[in-house]
Amino acid sequence: MKILYVDDNEQARYLLETLLKAKGHQITTATDGEAALELLDRQSFDMIVSDIMMPQMDGFMFCHQVKKNPRLAGIPFIFYSATFTQPEDIKFALQIGADRFLIKPTPPEEFLLELDAVASKSSGRSGAPRLSLDETAFLSGYAGRLGKKLESARLRLDRAQASLTGVRLELEATQRKLFQLADHSSDGIMIVNRDGRILLNNPALLKQFNVISGAAGQMQLGDIFPKEQCDRLLSLLDLQAEFSSQDFPDIVLTNGACVTVTASYATYRGQHALLILLRNVQAEKQLNEQLRLHSHIVENLVEGVFVTDAENRIISANAAFTRITGYRLEEVSGKNPRVLKSGSQDLTFYQRLWNALLTQGQWQGEIWNRRKNGEIFPEWLFISLVRGTEGEILFHVGIFSDMTEHEQARKNIEHLAHHDPLTDLPNRTLLRYRLNEAIHQAGRNRYKTALLFLDLDRFKLINDSLGHFVGDALLKLLSQRLRDCVRQTDTVARQGGDEFVIVLAELGKKEDVYRIINKVLATVGEPAFIECHEINVTCSIGVALYPDDGGDDVTLLKHADSALYSAKNEGRNNYQFYSAQLDKEPERRLIMGNALNKAVERMELRLVYQPQVRMSDRAVVGCEALARWQHPELGVVSPAVFIPLAEETGRINAIGNWILRTACRQATLWQRPGGPAIRVAVNLSAIQFRNPALLQTIKDILKESGLESKCLELELTEGILMREANNTLDMLHSFKTMGVRMSIDDFGTGYSNLAYLNRFSVDKLKIDQSFVAGLPESRHDAAIVHAIIHMAHSLGLQVVAEGVETEEQHRFLLAHGCDLGQGYFYAKPLEADVFGRMLENSV
Known part of the structure; x- marks a missing residue:
């Protein structure tokens, strides 16, 4: 509402204006009835709130003038006064047209309720507005009120007379205080007549300046000053009242003290006299030095400092005040500090602040203020009161520091505590909060919530091949893609590594999840171009639904993880919903892991050997050792x-x-005197390759088994070779020195750099079976296979094709110069004795 508030009390206007503005009302104020009527002539208002006792025109006459004006009579009118509160006064106020009479002070909540009640009643009022009393009735009632007003004036006069008496007594008290001040002053004070006799002096003259005390009225000016200075001072009396005051710096007394003298014309008991003040120059210099030091400290503080007087008007501020707020001292001097008010705190906040300040003498806390440029900023403010000897308030001192950077740092820390530093996605902590919130909302509104566990397929290979910088860039790119796949109400979080979690909130049915899942699979599968590399990556997704698969976050997270594991086992690049059957899989993996610990000791592991044949005549030249685990129960x-x-x-x-040990022992048994050397190939995992003891282990195994080093071939993936390339080169050089042959397994599926490939000095490349499977029909696979063979031969390397299963594949590879083949077309993996007989038959 647009409200006109009339009151001659500035503080009352400010408090009510603050309260009503906080509730969204527009407030215009006036100091009495005449000023208010002028405003009503120019503006329209929805309501009038008025005090009664005011200068020029009081509230009763103002209300009467409003209500007898047809244009204004319909405006709701509320009296808010601390005077004329007797029942007959309130009745008169309502008779002349007021809608309410509220007695000051009324609690804010009650006041606002009364305001709303009057507004509601006014909006529902039909017909003409309620008329004021006629002129005669009003004047009759108003005369009675005037009588009260006169009585009030008489009482004020009596109080004024009492006040005058009080002033007289106060003057007498002031005189006594002045004598007390003189007695306690550090300056020497004396009154001297024309004859140079000291008529009156304070204790400091005797004590501070080492003046020897004489009998009352018998001390002479010459006892203190040299004759020349005495004559100079006394000559001032010839001027009498023509001089008010004169200073004499650096006067040396008869006792050797250096002082500053101020001489003033005075009368004492009807005779002309001099009022002389002696001030210790050294003490004054020391005081000035202290004051300059304090001023320098305050001026150079990083905290803003301001001082207000007893009326809370700014009288001083330092440079930091200007730097922080943007206001120069001259812009705020004489103003209330509320010029910095931001509106972020309500009236209750300031009431508590002032209550603490007045009762405890100080207050400190965080407050939001506004700079000159309009920017709102947080500050830590300390305010204290400085009181006089009688307990009266002399000053308010405020010290504040700008907390903008601190607040931003706090927000950054809070953000980092809840977000992944690489992708800026919510982390585990924020994910759990969002998931619980989604579950709560879904339970209340009978929605479904889907929890998707997403894991990138073969991401480790990308990291190993292209480095963590590319891997991190890919994760950030995919994070943004995942955000684009879901709604703003959904959550995409990063669990760590290449694992992401998506919370789909407020779903109507299970089928709603399929569209988003398919969108995620398609979006993740789009090619990514990073650092001149085209990277194709897929993902596997496990899904758990609320309330179908669990009623809390822990259960849903567990079940979504089980579904993800199932999706990976199903061949990756797919999704699986949770089912109760999946709960058995972790138990099976636990049993299998425990059994694996004893597999070697219990001789449950065995090796089979898949032949490698020469393409030109299909003669067996070696084999690859493959491990098998025969568990009695699994x-x-x-x-x-x-x-x-x-x-x-x-x-x-x-x-x-x-x-390694078993394969080398078996290969030794296959070697025949005068026969060809039969090589056995053994795969090394990345963990084995990083083992510092690997080199010595292989040396020991070769020595123990008696196998020539040239008959052992170690197979490594591209990812192992590309990781920490310098260390890889050292290890490969050591193997080469021993005579062990090296082979790159699954070549073509990674991202090898040809320059590195040449430096690695390997002996053989193995074409991955995924490329061989498409031969000869697939032009794409044919082109890749042809390129690998040509490149390998140009580098002096042999080529082995894995997964050869048909005559057509064999012919294609032979025609393109492939050296060796391995696959079911030649033989399945064989037991050691069967492979031995195959060797004999191939000779």
Whole structure:
């Protein structure tokens, strides 16, 4: 509403104006009825609130003038007064047309309720507005009020007379205080007549300046000053009242003290006299030095400092005040500090502040203020009161520091505590909060919530091949893509590594999830171009639904993780919803992991050997050793399952060493005097390759088995070779020195750099079976295979094609110069004795 408030009390106007503005009302104020009527002539208002006792025109006459004006009579009118509060006065106020009479002070909540009640009643009022009393009735009632007003004036007169008496007594008290001040002053004070006799002096004259005391009225000016100075001072009396005051700096007394003298004309008991003040120059210099030091300290503080007088008007401020607020001292001098008010705190806040300041003498806390340029900023403010000897307030001192950087740092820390530093996605902590919030909302509104666990397929290979910088860039790119796949109400979080979690809130049914999942799979699968590399990546997704698969965050997270594991086992680049059957898989992995720890000791592991044949005549020239695990309860376990499990459980080095030792012993048995050397190829995992003891282990195994080093071939993936290339070169050089042959397995699936490939000095490349499978029909695979063979031969390397299964594939590879082949077309992996007989038959 647009409200006109009439009151001659400035503080009352400010408080009510602050309260009403805080509730969204527009407030215009006036100091009496005449000023208010002028405003009503120019503006329209929705309501009038008025005091009664005011100069010029009081509230009763103002209300009567409003209500007898047809244009203004319909405006709701509320009296808000601390005077004329008797029942007959309130009745008169309502008779002349007021809608309410509220007695000061009324609690803010009650006042606002009364205001709303009057407004509601006014909006529902029908017909003409309620008329004021006629002129005669009003004047009759008003005369009675005037009588009260006169009585009030008489009382004020009596109080004024009493006040005059008080002033007289106060003057007498002031005189006594002046004598007390003189007695306690550090300056020497004396009154001297024309004869040079000291008529009156204070104790400081005797004590501070070492003047010898004489009998009352018998001390002479010559006892203190040299004759020349005495004559000079007394000559001032010839001028009498023509001089008011004169200073004499650096006067030396008879006792050798150096002082500053101020002489003033005075009368004492009807005779002309001099009022002389003696001030110690050295003490004054010391005081001035202290004052300059204090001023320098305050002026150079990084905190803003301001001082206000007893009326809370700014009288001083330092440079930091200007730097922080933007206001120069001359712009705020004489103003209330509320010029900095931002509006961020309500009236209650300031009431508590002032209550603490008045009762405890100080207040400190955080407050939001506004700079000159309009910027709102946080500050830490300390305010204290400076009181006089009688307890009266002399000054308010405020010291404040700009907390903008602190607040920003706090927000940054809070953000970092809840977000992933690489992708800026919510982290685990914020994810749990968002997930619980989504579950709560879904339970209340009967929605579904979907929790998606997403893991990038073969991301480790990208990191190993292209480096962590490219891997991090890919993660940031995919993070943005995932954000674009979901709504603003959904959450995309990063668990760590290449794992992401998506919370889909407020879903109507399960089918709503499919569209988003397919969108995520398609978006993640789009090519990514980073650092001149085209990277194709896919993802696997596990899904759990609320309330179908769990009623709390812990259960949903567990079930989504189980579904993700199932999706990866199904071949990756797909999604799986949780089902109760998946709960058995972790238990199975736990049992398998425990059993794997004893597999070597219990001789459950065995090796089979897949022949490698020369393409030109299909003669067997070597084999690849492949591990198999025959568990008494689990049955045959594929190496694709137990090798990653061995890496996770830390058993890979023990198992890898067993495979190397067993393969070398068996290869020794196949060697025949005068016959060709049969090579056995053994795969090395990344963990084995990083083992510092690997080189010595291989030396020991070769020595123990008696196998020539040239008959052992170690197979490494591109990812292992590309990681920490300098260390890789050192290790490969050591193997080369020993005579062990090296092969790159699954070539073409990674991102090898040809320059590095040449430096690695490997002996053989193995074309990944994924390229061989498409031969000869796929032009794309054919082109890749042809390029690999040509490149390898140009570098002096042999080429082995894996996964050869048909005659057509064999012919294609032979025609393009491939050296060796391996696959079911030639033979499946064989037991050691079967492979031995195959060797005999191939000779």
